[in-house]
Amino acid sequence: KAGVTQTPRYLIKTRGQQVTLSCSPISGHRSVSWYQQTPGQGLQFLFEYFSETQRNKGNFPGRFSGRQFSNSRSEMNVSTLELGDSALYLCASRLGGATGELFFGEGSRLTVL
């Protein structure tokens, strides 16, 4: 069974640009979450989607957005990039419900210059 797949794995952008990251969850998983990982702040929850609806959202500005498609694949977008947005962005999927184990992808490493 394939794991969570994230693309691209690495990317470099400049300040003010926007970026879109993609995530394909494990087959059958309907919930997709996004996390930001930085050395200073650690792992922080961005948002979670379930059946194409955003179910929960972390404490991030509106520049961070996401969506989920009918096949459960998800994308997240960051507009007007800032230097501080440089991070590893992790996608995780689970079957759904309150207790499902989260399975993480290997992440997309974004560098903002």
Add this chain to the structure above:
Amino acid sequence: QQQVKQSPQSLIVQKGGISIINCAYENTAFDYFPWYQQFPGKGPALLIAIRPDVSEKKEGRFTISFNKSAKQFSLHIMDSQPGDSATYFCAARTGTGGGADGLTFGKGTHLIIQP
């Protein structure tokens, strides 16, 4: 506001020894406490998890001890091996209705097992 405090930041243990990582939380609504292991270049992977109605859970060499009154939980790695060298994260989550909030993670512990 850091809702889950993890210590130590880094830990060096001799092969065969016991590695102990501690976490404390503030939000009494948390009802699910997982531990994740992360190797360089990889995403975090679930090691073991516990709910607050249980004081201890053991899976192989990994044990979670949970103290609800003190709002603390810890990970013990018995007979630590060089392959256990990784970064470990504790986390907590509330379950709300049919779904669940996002995980709140500790800052992580960089564990090195010396051969």
